[in-house]
Amino acid sequence: MSNPAPAQSLWARHAKIETNSILLLIGILIAISFGGLIEIAPLFYLQSTVEKVEGMRPYTPLELAGRNIYVREGCYLCHSQMIRALRDEVERYGNYSLAAESMYDHPFQWGSKRNGPDLARIGEKYSDDWHLAHLNEPRALVPQSIMPSYAFLSRTPLEYRAMADHLRVLRTEGVPYSDEMIEQSLADVRTQVDPDSAGADAFLKRYPKAKLRKFDASHREITEAEALIAYLQMLGTLVDFKLYDNKANLR
Template sequence: MSAWKKHEIFEKNSLILTIGIVVMISIGGLVEIVPLYYLKSTIEETEGMRPYTPLELAGRNIYVREGCYTCHSQQIRPLRDELERYGPYSLAAESMYDRPFQWGSKRTGPDLARVGGKYSDEWHRDHLINPRSVSPTSVMPGYPFLAENKLDTRDIREHLELNAVYGVPYTEEQIQYARADLVAQANPDRGDIDGFEERYPGVAARAFDGDPSDVTEMDALVAYLQMLGTLVDFELYDNNANLR
């Protein structure tokens, strides 16, 4: 029987073709899904990873709200040109507390997986207010209102509670003091900085927007950007080994 004859039943009968497609998709789905039920974890634990602080979490919510992910990915691929431009390739564990994660594939602007600490707070503020002031060829729109909008902190505790439901290891104390910790990180002189540092050891606390008089959306977004890619000590990982 010719190859055409073997496939003729599918080519001439749409119902059988549809059934065949469903069967093949089902097999592929089972191969992908079933192992997840018996694997203890699909993400290797990585030293240094921690949940977002309330201020960083609020900043991430603003990042998603403003659609920053549509032009900036947060995923460095294990390719030589990627590593040379952006640094060590992304680990799955770096997004273990992200829902949804921000890996993506669209890059109108640069990847932001390692942007934390690369620029000063002032640079980020200027860039967000008027991108052309620091990058003349940028096509990014400005977000000057972030520096003017007071950050709404009323539901930040609920945000932590919801993340805890999905497995983010926030403690009861961190949830209870979510709003106080948010204020303390953005304004150490006005907030309970001792309590914040105890609940989030080693985390930077300062007026990210340059104005300690209030907590703005700019505070939150800059705090989020400044921690991206800073949690994992890549001196412990030979990230380039398989590219040599």
């Protein structure tokens, strides 16, 4: 501050910002946006944000329908899908979650609260029958459970006429659904619960490693519970951790 007269220090100039609320607001916004730019913007251009993995594919239409029910019922309020890189979590749930594993999630289901266990790797941990019985009445299997009963899911037929639109919306968000996947989306819902159907091979080509079976054997039609179980049974099963090199993606 070499300006001789009138003696006005930097401190005194700062008073202008502090005494004018609009100036202060603008100043705060500028300061915060620097933080945001540095913390958030690089995640969009850095190639290393999402790990390169083998096996990730978009959700099958049936899994997507189940996922929509998962979101609709607010499962994320009690169940996270994010195994953190902490010893107790890795020992209980398995390999910590990778960014790549939720790259097709719109919105992601990481969650912030665990009234129930983490579900990021629940796929194939329990049987389909268990999931159905547990959704119907959790306390029949886990006496101390505080989860509500979702018995209505197995009484409600799945509404999936708009499936192609769901896929189209996700495609605009960057999920690589092909035209063929969108065209076949209605049929694929039915194919996935019928392993003997004619379209099974083509379906598996579209969605490698998808699970083809009747997830709810006690109902002839496709129920909401069946879609939800199809979704739960694939969670965390796509990336083969025998092939994945954890050391290549240290963060």
